[in-house]
Amino acid sequence: MPKVVSRSAVSSSTDAQPTASSAAALRVYYCICGEFILVIDKSLATLPRRKTDNAIIVRSQDTDAGKARVFKLNAVAEEPILLERRRLGGHEKQYRYHCPRCSLKIGYQTSPPPVKSAPFLYIFSGALTQMQGQVPQNAFDGENDM
Ligand SMILES: [Zn+2]
Numbered sequence: 001m002p003k004v005v006s007r008s009a010v011s012s013s014t015d016a017q018p019t020a021s022s023a024a025a026l027r028v029y030y031c032i033c034g035e036f037i038l039v040i041d042k043s044l045a046t047l048p049r050r051k052t053d054n055a056i057i058v059r060s061q062d063t064d065a066g067k068a069r070v071f072k073l074n075a076v077a078e079e080p081i082l083l084e085r086r087r088l089g090g091h092e093k094q095y096r097y098h099c100p101r102c103s104l105k106i107g108y109q110t111s112p113p114p115v116k117s118a119p120f121l122y123i124f125s126g127a128l129t130q131m132q133g134q135v136p137q138n139a140f141d142g143e144n145d146m
Contacts, residue, residue, distance in 0.1 A: 026039050026040065026041055026070075027039070027040050027041070027042065027043050027044070027130065028130065029044065029128035029129065029130055030128065030129055030130070030131070030132045031099040031101065031102060031104055031106065031127070031128065031129075032102075032104065032129060033099060033101050033102040033104065034101075034132050035074070035099050035100060035101040035102065036074055037073065037074050037075060037099060037106055037128055038071060038072070038073055038074070038106075038123070038128060039071060039072050040058065040069055040070070040071035040072075041069055041070040041071065042069055044056050044058075044123060044128065047069075049125070050122060051087065052085060052087055052088070053122075053124075053125075054125045055107065055108075055122035055123060055124055055125060056107075056122065056123040056124075056125065057120050057122060058071060058107075058120060058121040058122070058123060059119070059120055060109070060115070060116040060118065060119065060120060060121045061116065061118075061119045061120075063119065068116075071121075073097065073106075073107075073115045073121065074100065075097035075098060075099060075100065075106045075107075075115075076097060076098050076099075076100050076103075077095060077096075077097055077112075077113040077114075078095070078096045078097065078098060080093045080094060080095045080096075080112070081093070081094050081096065082094075092110060093110060094108040094109075094110065095108055095109055095110070095111065095112055095113060095118075096108040097109075097115070104127065105124055105127065106123065106124060106127050106128065107121060107122050107123040107124050107127065108121075108122050108124075109121050109122065
């Protein structure tokens with residue numbers, strides 16, 4: 001029986017590049033222990049960072065300066081701590097959140113829980129990863145997808 005060679009070979013598509021529409025997709029972030037922590041409408045790599053501690057700034061309330069990000073945080077609130085912020089000329093109270101599974105510190109806000117009670121939520125640099133079960137690489141540096 002002769003071999004049948006299909007001429008309609010499927011073109012091996014290598015153009016599976018992310019499209020502009022993927023920018024609107026929700027991003028999911030995990031703790032390094034694999035626990036789901038955050039779902040957000042924008043890549044953390046593209047968000048601004050605090051000068052004080054390099055934490056990622058997630059806007060959680062609408063203001064004149066901008067619209068709040070759409071996100072959900074899965075983390076456990078801790079007792080507040082007081083930090084000295086010389087740059088800001090005083091002290092800052094931080095209500096920190098940690099991973100429900102391994103207690104790794106995820107981030108903080110400056111007012112008591114619930115999440116979004118403060119204008120911003122801050123995510124510690126390098127605390128989260130988009131790859132479940134993988135250690136964050138260079139705290140998202142080099143990631144430039146919008
Ligand atoms: Zn964890």
